Amino acid sequence: MTSNRNRLWDDVLLILTMAVLAGCGLIYEYLLSHYAGRVLGIMESTIYAMIGLMIVAMGLGAFAARKIQCAFNGFVWLELMIAFLGSSSILIIGGLIAITQTFPDILGSMFNLPPDAYPRGGLFKQLSFIAFNSPYFFGLILGFFIGMEIPLIARIREEIHQKHLKNNLGTIYGADYIGAGIGAAIWVIFLLSIDISKASALTAALNLTAGIVFILYYWQKLTWRKTLITAHGILLVMIMAIYQFGNGWLSQMSNLLYLDKVVYSDKTRFQQLTFTKRNMGPEEGSIINFYLNGRLQFSSSDEFIYHSYLVSPVLAGSARHDNILIIGGGDGLALRDVLQWQPKKVTLVDLDAQLIELFKNPHEKLPLRLANAIEDLNAVSLRDERVEIIAADAFIAIDQLLQSHQTFDAIIVDLPDPSHPDLNKLYSVNFYARLKQLLAGDGLIGIQSASPYHAKDAFIAIGKTVQAAGYSTVQQYHDNVPSFGEWGWTIASKMGAAPLTRLKRLPQLPVAHHWLTLPMVTNAFEFSRDFYQDSETVPINYLGSHAIYQLHQKAWQDQQGLNNAHLQ
The missing domain is CATH 1.20.1250 (Growth Hormone; Chain: A;)
Structure with missing residues (x-):
């Protein structure tokens, strides 16, 4: 026993x-x-x-x-x-x-x-x-x-x-x-x-x-x-x-892998956040760079170039600016530019609540000088009373906006590059088609679209995918952002005149920008003669196909912002 x-x-x-x-x-x-x-x-x-x-x-x-x-x-x-x-x-x-x-x-x-x-x-x-x-x-x-x-x-x-x-x-x-x-x-x-x-x-x-x-x-x-x-x-x-x-x-x-001194690093539920600082001397001050999972998201030296091209053409070509939707943009930089157009309401949808809070109230977690620099950059836009923040997956959140029968005068999509399979759905026909339902008939949608030089096929695929979602006219434009190189955006209308046609009718930008001018915007729509020559071979990104993710990964084996930028 x-x-x-x-x-x-x-x-x-x-x-x-x-x-x-x-x-x-x-x-x-x-x-x-x-x-x-x-x-x-x-x-x-x-x-x-x-x-x-x-x-x-x-x-x-x-x-x-x-x-x-x-x-x-x-x-x-x-x-x-x-x-x-x-x-x-x-x-x-x-x-x-x-x-x-x-x-x-x-x-x-x-x-x-x-x-x-x-x-x-x-x-x-x-x-x-x-x-x-x-x-x-x-x-x-x-x-x-x-x-x-x-x-x-x-x-x-x-x-x-x-x-x-x-x-x-x-x-x-x-x-x-x-x-x-x-x-x-x-x-x-x-x-x-x-x-x-x-x-x-x-x-x-x-x-x-x-x-x-x-x-x-x-x-x-x-x-x-x-x-x-x-x-x-x-x-x-x-x-x-x-x-x-x-x-x-x-x-x-x-x-050690970052080019500049790391001044703050943290991990949220979804991603690794890193701030670096480069001291340029007593007169020039410091340059702040922000990385998500090792990928550069913005540099304080030239982020205004990227955000001015993302925001100004869309709002200038839309009939009204009372009610604006921003997808992504949890750092508040695109929102800063949008608020200069005096909207009555802005709805911002971003996945990462911790990231939003970090940029909304930087003094609660960041070192003093870095917190001051962040507030100077985004002009405390996330604390503006006109802003409604929805911390949720945009793929799901837009269904809730549709159910509440909301309509937006303009939509700005400021998402990270499709460098992860989870992001691919936010570059799909399904996603863009549902955003189209939220867009006013005389409004425009603007989408950050990666690099037309380093990731040409992914850039073209974004434009083709937006077109497949049923927009009336889809156009793309580009310019150089020194921290990223050649960068591109996609803009589309739901009905009526094409975005570039609307912009050319204007005598100047309705809201003056300290750097961007209307001729710069219209000239940015010009590409080389053979740029779209092979576009027929570029796939459309349907939900589940992972086409844009695969194109982007093929183009960007070497990541930006690291000595040997393989680290993600």
Whole structure:
């Protein structure tokens, strides 16, 4: 009876352990996939590749588990290795990328080389390639070790029962599947919203706990017990340090990749926010740059160029300016320009409530000088009483606006580039068609449309997609924004005269701008003779097709704003 009771407790321990470790294994897949997507920039394909690679590695690990002679010793050492790799791999990856990207600059400065002569090719290029692809290496190794867990626990159960168990694998796989499901839920509900270093440390702590429990429970079956205890103690200290300081270390390594000094960095539920500052001297002052997930969103030196082209043509060509809709633009810069046209109401829809709050009340979180600079830039537009802010997914929020039968005199779409699959739907026929229902008959819609030079096909695809949504006339225009290079916008009318025709009828811009003039606007509609020559081959972005996302990713493999701008 006592023997049966002990075996029951053994079974409970082993099955519970398997469930917990399965959850940890799935979380490691998500952690590495998520981070690899940020590093390599091609989020969707990187995540799928990483998960697929780790699953294959788990299969190889399952085959290799037969080589371990003592299942008890092997399991404890295995959990030690998984805990070490799981907690430290992201920091190691970040360190490798930081070192390979900054080392040429260090050598160049050491030997007083001009910037264009810094050693970035040959060996340094290969080292950079290896560093940026190191997430796959760690995914392969970690997956290999995780794959050993099920065979070892199956062997331990049979050794305890001293016989072949008929449904041994079924029991263990059942615990594995349930545990993986719980792990996925924990990732989505909790871990996805905290720092990635803390998430990895918490997950690794469970692997370490499993090893410690095995040491205590199966003490007599183990060899090298003192060594195992010491190793677990050392790793426990390391995991605690990573939990406490890992995010700071990771931020410092990431900050090395920016061209200017990082003065503030934070993570919202949806994205990484980074402000950098470049001191230009006592007379010129400082330049503030703002990044989302490593991609430059605006520079204080020339953001007025981008926003004047985004706002002025749309409002100048619309019959009225009483009720304006802005999609995106949570920084308040487009809103600042819109408010100069004296609207009665502006509705701003942006996904990230934390980002909006940061730009609305910068003194609550930002350093004093940075907060003052932000208020000078957006003219505290987000605090204007005429502005209604809706913090929601625009794809869903516009349905609520349609249900309330709202109509807007002009619509301005100021969204980030379609650099992530989640953004692709906001560049689709479906989205633009629903915005058309919100637009007044004599109004215009203006859309930021990426670069007609660096991402030509994506730029043309946006115009074709707007046309497919049923607008009467769709036109595009462009100009140079120094921080971004050649940039483009799309403008469309619901009915009546074409946007450019309306603008040419004006003697001047109805609301004067300190930089932009009406001739500059009308001239911006001119493209080279053969610019649209191959437009027939460019696809329209229907919902679910991911056409614009894929075109944009193909064009922008090298991101802007970083020394080697692969980091996203």
